[in-house]
Amino acid sequence: MILEGIVTSIDPEGLVNFAPMGPYVEPSFATLRLRPYKTSRTYQNLKLHGQGVFHVTDDVLLLAQAAIGGLNQLPEIFPAAQVKGQVIKSACRWYEFEVTELDDSQDRTNIVARVVHMGRLRDFVGFNRAKHAVLEAAILATRVHLLKRDYIMQEYDRLQIPLEKTAGAAELEAFALLRDFVQRRMDELET
Numbered sequence: 001m002i003l004e005g006i007v008t009s010i011d012p013e014g015l016v017n018f019a020p021m022g023p024y025v026e027p028s029f030a031t032l033r034l035r036p037y038k039t040s041r042t043y044q045n046l047k048l049h050g051q052g053v054f055h056v057t058d059d060v061l062l063l064a065q066a067a068i069g070g071l072n073q074l075p076e077i078f079p080a081a082q083v084k085g086q087v088i089k090s091a092c093r094w095y096e097f098e099v100t101e102l103d104d105s106q107d108r109t110n111i112v113a114r115v116v117h118m119g120r121l122r123d124f125v126g127f128n129r130a131k132h133a134v135l136e137a138a139i140l141a142t143r144v145h146l147l148k149r150d151y152i153m154q155e156y157d158r159l160q161i162p163l164e165k166t167a168g169a170a171e172l173e174a175f176a177l178l179r180d181f182v183q184r185r186m187d188e189l190e191t
Contacts, residue, residue, distance in 0.1 A: 009045035130167035
């Protein structure tokens, strides 16, 4: 199964990178299979250090901001227990991992990682239709360079419907942030 969340990794200067990612996970969470592109900071950091932290969260505003590199204020973090990494304090659960296999022979890499430590901070509140809509919108925002403008805008219009019916303030803010980003990015790509 693919589980959407946020991966934190450490760059060469020791700074934390936040990236939304949907690794393949087993029910046991013993291993994760990540598939970042070679152009991503996450790939570069995991190739360099071979360690990171995967977070399960229901904070779709944080997921949206991480998807577009728009973290105006970094979330609170604390040091991981077993790896060179940082844990997001507001996450529900976290999984510290070490890379055991890295195949970067394709543009999209295949990284297998072994979970070496896990922790729980709070219950997962869950996702309503608006949170799902924001999650899908965030995924689309990371693929602006791959998908056609008409398709993306049609999807955003479709996702707007459940958002309007079930959103709270955080979901509305996240969706507006993503829609503005997608519009600007598509305009840039067309010029």
